[in-house]
Amino acid sequence: MARVLMKGNExxxxxxxxxxxxxxxxxxxxxxxxxxxxxxxxxxxxxxxYLQAESEVAAINMVYGAAGxxxxxxxxxSSPGISLKQEGISYIAAAQLPCVIVNVVRSGPGLGGIxxxxxxxxxxxxxxxxxxxxxxxxxxxxxxxxADLTTLAFDLADKWRNPVMILSDGIxxxxxEPVEFAEDQKxxxxxxxxxxxxxxxxxxxxxxxxxxxxxxxxxxxxRLLEKYERIKExxxxxxxxxxxxxxxxxxGYGTSARVARSAMELARKEGLKVGLFRPITLFPxxxxxxxxxxxxxxxxxxxxxxxxxxxxxxRLAVNGMSPVYLSNRLGGMVPTPEDVLSKIRDILEGRxxx
Amino acid sequence: MADLVSKGLxxxxxxxxxxxxxxxxxxLGQNTIMLTPPSCSAILTGFGSETGWKxxxxxxxxxxxxxxxxxxxVALEHQNKTDINVVALAGDGGTVDIGLQALSGAVExxxxxxxxxxxxxxxxxxxxxxxxxxxxxxxxxTTPGGKKEPKKNIVEMLLAQGIPYVATASVGYIDDFKKKxxxxxxxxxxxxxxxxxxxxxxxxAKPRDxxxxxxxxxxxxxxPLFEAIDGEVRVTRKVRKVASIKEYLxxxxxxxxxxxxxxxxxxxxxxxxxxxxxxxxxx
Numbered sequence: 001m002a003r004v005l006m007k008g009n010e011x012x013x014x015x016x017x018x019x020x021x022x023x024x025x026x027x028x029x030x031x032x033x034x035x036x037x038x039x040x041x042x043x044x045x046x047x048x049x050y051l052q053a054e055s056e057v058a059a060i061n062m063v064y065g066a067a068g069x070x071x072x073x074x075x076x077x078s079s080p081g082i083s084l085k086q087e088g089i090s091y092i093a094a095a096q097l098p099c100v101i102v103n104v105v106r107s108g109p110g111l112g113g114i115x116x117x118x119x120x121x122x123x124x125x126x127x128x129x130x131x132x133x134x135x136x137x138x139x140x141x142x143x144x145x146x147a148d149l150t151t152l153a154f155d156l157a158d159k160w161r162n163p164v165m166i167l168s169d170g171i172x173x174x175x176x177e178p179v180e181f182a183e184d185q186k187x188x189x190x191x192x193x194x195x196x197x198x199x200x201x202x203x204x205x206x207x208x209x210x211x212x213x214x215x216x217x218x219x220x221x222x223r224l225l226e227k228y229e230r231i232k233e234x235x236x237x238x239x240x241x242x243x244x245x246x247x248x249x250x251x252g253y254g255t256s257a258r259v260a261r262s263a264m265e266l267a268r269k270e271g272l273k274v275g276l277f278r279p280i281t282l283f284p285x286x287x288x289x290x291x292x293x294x295x296x297x298x299x300x301x302x303x304x305x306x307x308x309x310x311x312x313x314x315r316l317a318v319n320g321m322s323p324v325y326l327s328n329r330l331g332g333m334v335p336t337p338e339d340v341l342s343k344i345r346d347i348l349e350g351r352x353x354x
Numbered sequence: 355m356a357d358l359v360s361k362g363l364x365x366x367x368x369x370x371x372x373x374x375x376x377x378x379x380x381x382l383g384q385n386t387i388m389l390t391p392p393s394c395s396a397i398l399t400g401f402g403s404e405t406g407w408k409x410x411x412x413x414x415x416x417x418x419x420x421x422x423x424x425x426x427x428v429a430l431e432h433q434n435k436t437d438i439n440v441v442a443l444a445g446d447g448g449t450v451d452i453g454l455q456a457l458s459g460a461v462e463x464x465x466x467x468x469x470x471x472x473x474x475x476x477x478x479x480x481x482x483x484x485x486x487x488x489x490x491x492x493x494x495x496t497t498p499g500g501k502k503e504p505k506k507n508i509v510e511m512l513l514a515q516g517i518p519y520v521a522t523a524s525v526g527y528i529d530d531f532k533k534k535x536x537x538x539x540x541x542x543x544x545x546x547x548x549x550x551x552x553x554x555x556x557x558x559a560k561p562r563d564x565x566x567x568x569x570x571x572x573x574x575x576x577x578p579l580f581e582a583i584d585g586e587v588r589v590t591r592k593v594r595k596v597a598s599i600k601e602y603l604x605x606x607x608x609x610x611x612x613x614x615x616x617x618x619x620x621x622x623x624x625x626x627x628x629x630x631x632x633x634x635x636x637x
Contacts, residue, residue: 026496028447028480033495036483040496052484052496055417055452080392080415111392111413113401 008146009034009173015147019154020187022071023049025059031170032104035076056081060088067097068207070195076102090129094209098157104173107332115332116170121309125283136164137282139253143177158190237280246275252303260303263340287317294321304328323354360406368561370525370551371472381535386439391448420456427465440467446487447477450508468538474553491612519545521581526568558607573597575628587634
């Protein structure tokens with residue numbers, strides 16, 4: 001297919017349909033409405049089911065049901081709606097059901113605003129719901145990645161029997177860029193012997209997360225945690241630019257990584273040695289890759305649209321080897337490359353506070 | 355009477371909800387706490403340090419406005435402030451879909467509050483998505499081919515729950531609405547008013563037709579006006595001559611592709627329901 005101009009939310013939706021999405025469960029909330037809108041229009045014509053739930057809580061639990069019954073399924077929402085889904089997400093992770101959850105992040109806390117934000121980082125990568133579980137979290141940085149990482153999300157969900165979250169925001173969702181879809185993409189055929197697809201010739205499958213015998217629960221949880229360790233080994237994705245000689249490495253994902261890249265380019269023009277590190281998987285976080293870049297005469301700056309959330313994982317990764325600074329805007333404001341450049345100058349001239 | 359809602363609000367031209375809001379406070383006056391969920395009515399509660407209300411107000415989340423009302427009502431009772439009206443002003447999505455659990459709980463416990471639903475038959479603030487209250491045949495962005503399922507009847511659900519006061523109302527007959535708000539105030543318990551409220555952008559209708567469409571909905575029996583005190587039904591506007599459903603539908607672009615059999619089912623359902631109401635009234 002030739003390159004076409006699409007909104008991020010539409011590219012994501014189109015990629016999901018091409019990945020063999022069988023059912024989408026939606027509920028209105030700004031700024032993700034293009035996703036259910038696209039699904040309502042296109043999915044039924046291409047063999048799938050579009051259903052608008054009565055709430056976000058209902059939508060995520062429909063996902064639980066459909067995933068348990070063996071379908072490729074997806075839901076999307078935005079921050080307050082994702083908060084509502086958290087109980088369901090915890091259940092899905094515990095039941096090890098594959099599905100894709102899209103969060104087009106807006107600003108919080110509370111009702112907040114509908115402008116773009118990265119304030120849901122902790123919620124996405126540290127759990128969000130109750131109990132010891134992890135999502136695989138993917139952070140697209142442009143419209144092409146909104147599509148490509150959606151395809152990947154479905155494959156990772158099936159491969160690991162784990163919910164995958166795509167952490168986007170209103171800018172990536174609404175912006176238009178050229179995007180290209182593979183011509184001959186065929187959804188992977190995945191065997192799901194655990195799904196509740198009838199019990200002819202085998203024992204009935206039961207989808208359950210109740211675990212009240214502590215010894216058994218600890219063992220089961222151990223298996224889940226072991227899976228997360230393997231995901232950390234195998235699925236880390238990231239991108240770096242100009243890191244080798246950098247005095248300052250900017251760290252950002254999604255929209256803020258775009259700002260960071262522009263800031264890096266401005267800085268390089270001025271002869272400042274600035275690099276970029278962009279995590280594509282937020283869980284698993286590219287911890288070792290960042291650690292390898294840490295050294296005492298190098299600084300890191302996280303560029304965030306959150307109040308210093310990503311910075312905690314960067315600090316854990318560099319583990320005291322390098323100072324880590326924060327350049328951020330909040331409440332739906334987006335940092336400018338100039339903001340970040342001025343932070344870089346402060347650091348290089350000894351005025352920064354780590 | 356002092357105007358208790360600011361002038362110059364950013365509601366759309368021809369908005370039914372704003373008229374409902376103004377009318378509520380015209381009747382209830384200053385001794386009122388208003389609540390709005392995330393919806394078009396949230397404009398009235400405002401953001402930052404600005405509000406459109408000249409009375410105290412809360413901005414709730416979408417699914418729990420009735421739970422906020424429960425909390426406020428009980429807290430006021432505890433402080434012996436039982437003369438304060440607690441009023442929710444929520445749309446149909448926040449009421450009949452996601453807000454139903456909290457509303458049902460509040461009604462079951464019997465808290466004193468007034469719940470006004472402005473029913474514009476879809477999620478409008480998020481860009482026109484279908485709700486449980488969207489009628490058959492209506493286009494929305496999530497029912498591109500028209501909705502297949504009939505509108506959920508929340509008033510009957512609340513009646514079945516034994517709510518002490520429930521009514522339907524319409525911006526087309528605003529005096530009738532105001533009378534119902536005045537009655538709701540006198541009820542020592544929950545009161546619910548389901549109010550028909552055209553949305554020109556969402557219905558693809560002309561702003562100047564808001565009142566006309568609202569009147570036609572009543573006069574076609576698509577949205578009959580009645581109230582029930584302790585379950586005693588009374589039709590508050592008798593329809594002598596049934597108006598043309600076709601005229602009602604043609605004023606709204608959302609029904610442009612409605613099928614003939616859907617029009618028929620709307621008409622049949624409307625007639626049957628209106629007759630049922632008249633029968634329950636006679637009992």
